[in-house]
Amino acid sequence: MELPERESMEFDVVIVGAGPAGLSAAIRIKELDPELTVVVLEKGGEVGAHILSGAVVDPVGIDKLIPDWRDDPDHPFQTEVTDDRFLVLGPAGSIRLPNFMMPPLMSNHGNYIVSLGNVCKWLAGRAEALGVEIYPGFAASEVLYNDEGAVIGVATGDMGVGRDGEPGGAYARGMALLGKYVLIGEGVRGSLAKQLIEKFELGEEREPQKYGIGLKELWEVKPENHKPGLVQHSFGWPLDRKTGGGSFLYHFGENLVAVGFVVHLNYKNPYLSPFQEFQRFKTHQSIAPVFEGAKRVSYGARAISEGGFQSVPKLAFPGGALIGCSAGFVNVPRIKGSHNAVLSGMLAAEHMVEAISAGRSHDTLDSYDAAWRDSSIGKDLRKVRNVKPLWSKFGTIGGVMLGGLDMWLNTLFGASPFGTMKHGKPDHACLEPAANHKPIDYPKPDGELTFDRLSSVFLSNTNHEEDQPVHLQVKDMDLQKRSEHDVFAGPSTRYCPAGVYEWVEEDGKDTFVINAQNCVHCKTCDIKDPNQNINWVPPQGGEGPVYQDM
Structure with missing residues (x-):
């Protein structure tokens, strides 16, 4: 069946993801040039629905973005x-x-201790007041390129596609949103960011994330x-x-x-x-x-x-840039990333507006990529760059002690005897065959303090239309049985926090079952599968968890 042509809308800047990075970028763009048109796409049904973090927020980013935020009686930093x-x-x-x-x-x-979802709702209100268009419930599922290979926009996913991949009665073609530049702020392990990092080799000469x-x-x-x-x-x-x-x-x-x-x-x-x-x-x-x-x-x-400092990929590609957790700006020992997400959104916005003002579009914002290391983001991450690799190499006790020492030396003298350490293998390659380990006997939940996964997923308000293509794509089902099941004893049934994956016996054979409707979009399967055989892509827009006060 030949699909209808996509409708398209043109903007100066297209931003994917209404998280702290994307919304801060939108606000900063409109502050610098109110005439520029900016759109923010958000795959959650509402802003904040898919946002989950601790969260203790260092206000350094918000202080820079909105210096008078304390005068706003509706601010979420209570x-x-x-x-x-x-x-x-x-x-x-x-x-x-x-x-x-x-x-x-x-x-x-x-x-400040906050709900980061509520912070994003507040930022969205500030952005809309400046004229930013925000489209919740629209999942960006495809990157669009021009004939020269530069990014010119993104397309939202088609709606109403049946489980067999064929358009159903309620089918609606996705829309193309075109811009002079595209900012990718999908969060950790976003599907578009993953494609762009691979296509433009943004991770070359970097440590694995x-x-x-x-x-x-x-x-x-x-x-x-x-x-x-x-x-x-x-x-x-x-x-x-x-x-x-x-x-x-x-x-x-x-x-x-x-x-x-x-x-x-x-x-x-x-x-x-x-x-x-x-x-x-x-x-x-x-x-x-x-x-x-x-x-x-x-x-x-x-x-x-x-991964921190040494794992941040090249941030700019022809036609756009990575911001926030799509770039990997989390400070691991502090368990904080939102401040750097805000700062990265602002930094990208400033370099983008400068480029547009000079009449440029669809080129590579090398100045943004060159600027982050000398910015407060780079200084924040550089001080803690060895904490994760030291922990990985020396274990919890030795690693934490050496990491603390390293942070002190970086704070006092701006240098480390360890230099900048490497991370080694990517996480999926660290998993060992089941034959090397013994099963762990976990106690049954009591329903008062401890719980099972399905009752927990219920509290996340997760919902997916079942009659749609499964958004957890297994590339080779034979490999999944031969390796994930036979060699590694089915770790997907344990690393998934939502009970999505099961190995069940059907007609005398072990069969991999995917309960995609349970998925809370954490992306762990995309990261930890030992063969990188599971690919997470967005489901229909608006679906997934609906977090409240998270």
């Missing part, structure tokens, strides 16, 4: 950090690390257990010393506590389940009392970029 704690957890107890031992950059005083999976729950706790402004970070149990990760509790709002758990995705044991480790973490004697008599109100998960 809980300032008042207490900062660092714990090492063991099976039988915990040890609090003295704050004076921590490098100054690890201090959270002056930062590293990732973690972050799982988060939002709880309403008893008033007597609520300590507004408390930020508590911890590491150790239940993870072993060779498996990297950490955890957090953030007290904010009206008796709300955000509890989260991060597992570095370079783990080796295919039997490990990040979701189950998260549930175990909450049972620790230093953690569980906070949730006595409490109510769990939300759940979600998403990947985190952890």
Whole structure:
């Protein structure tokens, strides 16, 4: 069947992703030149629906973008950090690390505990007031190029396509949105960013990007257990010393506590389940009392970029640039990326407006790529560049101690005895065959403090139309059986935090089942599959989780 021609709309700048980076870029463009036309595409049904983060925000980015934000009575930065704690957890107890031992950059005083989704809603209102057009529910699914190979826009996905790939009765062709430049702010492991990095070889001469999976729950706790402004970070149990990760509790709002758990995705044991480790973490004697008599109100998960300074790809390509977590600007030890996302959006906007003012379009913004290392983004990431590789090389105890020392030396002297370390293998290549490991016996959930994945996904308000092509594409199903199942014992059934994947016996054969309607768009499968055999692409626009206050 010949598809109808796409309708198209032209703008000066097209931005993919209504996260902190994309919205900040849109605001900055309109501030610099109100006459420029800017559109922001957001795959979530509303701005903030797919945004999930801890989140403790360093306001340095917002201060630069909107200097008078404190005068806005509707701003979302309502809980300032008042207490900062660092714990090492063991099976039988915990040890609090003295704050004076921590490098100054690890201090959270002056930062704010927020729902990052609500921050994005607030930024969207500011952007629209300046004349930015924001289209939620439109997933950018294709990059558009001109005859010279430069990016000239993106196309939204077709709607109403059946599971067989054929147009159904409600079929509607996607729209082409064309611009002089395109900014990609999809977040971690975005489908378009992945294509662009490969096509333009943006990752050449860079270390491989590293990732973690972050799982988060939002709880309403008893008033007597609520300590507004408390930020508590911890590491150790239940993870072993060779498996990297950490955890957090953030007290904010009206008796709300955000509890989260991060597992570095370079783990080796295919039997490990990040979701189950998260549930175990909450049972620790230093953690569980906070949730006595409490109510769990939300759940979600998403990947985190952890490669840092040495893994940031080239940011500019013909016709556009990468911003925010699409570029990998997360500061791993601080567990913060939104401040750098805002700053990167602003930086790209400034170089883009300068180019458009000079009559340029569809070329490569080399000045943006050259500028970030000397900016506050580069300075922020350079100080912590060795923390992740030291942890990976020396394990939790040795790695954390050496990482702390390295941060102190970088802070005091601007240099490190380790230079700039390499990360080594990509995360999918770190997984070892199941024969090298023993299965992990995880306790059954009690339904009060610990839960199963399906009841958790229910709290994420995730929804997908079932009669559409599966957006989790397995490239070679025989390879999935021969390797993922037979060699690695089906780790997809454990690393996925939403119960998407199952191996079931049908007619005497093990069959890979994909429950795509459960997907919370975390991208872990796209990252951790040992053969890179699963490709995540956007489903129909507006589908997926609908996070509230996350």
